[in-house]
């Protein structure tokens with residue numbers, strides 16, 4: 487991560503520091519309440535590497551962008567805290583399961599739950615963490631949000647199922663890839679912005695605007711993630727590179743490359759994907775550089791960037807709206823072409 491990027495996130499963390507501290511406390515308390523000795527070491531392990539907290543940040547910034555600052559005693563604020571914590575727990579649960587599905591060994595610079603405790607424990611822990619998010623939402627009486635969050639998780643599971651069904655499908659279309667990205671990542675980003683706006687009591691138009699902003703942002707997040715699986719610098723990503731080749735997952739960088747290679751090299755690529763030859767990452771990256779896919783990639787992203795920026799421009803000016811723009815910049819600038 488460049489110094490410039492770190493600075494961007496730090497500014498946002500500073501802006502929502504008291505809110506994020508409350509979310510942190512709620513996450514820790516809800517995960518640990520009643521936890522048995524069997525679950526505690528695993529829970530401590532995930533609490534030890536908290537990630538960027540982008541989803542709670544989006545809910546909090548969306549809330550403030552709608553109504554400005556409110557007292558921490560305001561019932562709307564209390565709802566925001568519960569939802570923000572639940573969003574992060576859902577995300578955490580999904581990553582625990584995703585690492586089982588992808589057989590990933592490293593996440594957030596530490597060993598994954600499946601690497602440390604095995605797949606069986608990781609499956610159970612993922613459901614455990616997901617259930618804690620549901621308890622939080624139910625206890626807060628946020629029944630309509632419960633329906634939204636459940637639909638979001640249903641779509642996320644569908645995204646994973648599509649992706650599994652499409653493994654090693656070298657003929658995958660860009661449209662199908664985008665429908666996976668929408669389900670896997672964009673819906674939760676969208677729900678984060680939507681729910682922050684909804685609990686603030688904003689107008690339907692404003693809620694829809696933030697929902698669309700979150701959706702575009704979610705696409706951009708996954709698009710940058712998929713790019714960085716090839717071009718991430720050591721240590722930046724805090725997970726292994728080349729996972730998509732290993733899993734035979736045709737992401738956008740591979741789809742663009744596939745359509746640019748000569749017949750001979752394209753056959754070679756097909757073989758690499760079919761056999762999950764992660765050791766051929768260097769060959770693939772070199773061909774991507776030679777074919778200049780980064781130019782096409784940034785053009786592809788520009789549509790999402792302009793729609794997201796346009797959504798924000800319809801909101802009233804505030805430092806929270808500016809901070810949402812900074813989150814957008816942060817996500818886009820994860821890629822240094």
Ligand code: FPP
Nearest residue numbers: 579580583584612616639642643646670671
């Ligand atoms: C990471 O994808 C995974 C996701 C964005 C979502 C995974 C969703 C599920 C497993 C279904 C939902 C499950 C629960 C329990 C809520 P990736 O493999 O492309 O990214 P990575 O490189 O970070 O692993």
Ligand code: MG
Nearest residue numbers: 584585588590
């Ligand atoms: Mg994965």
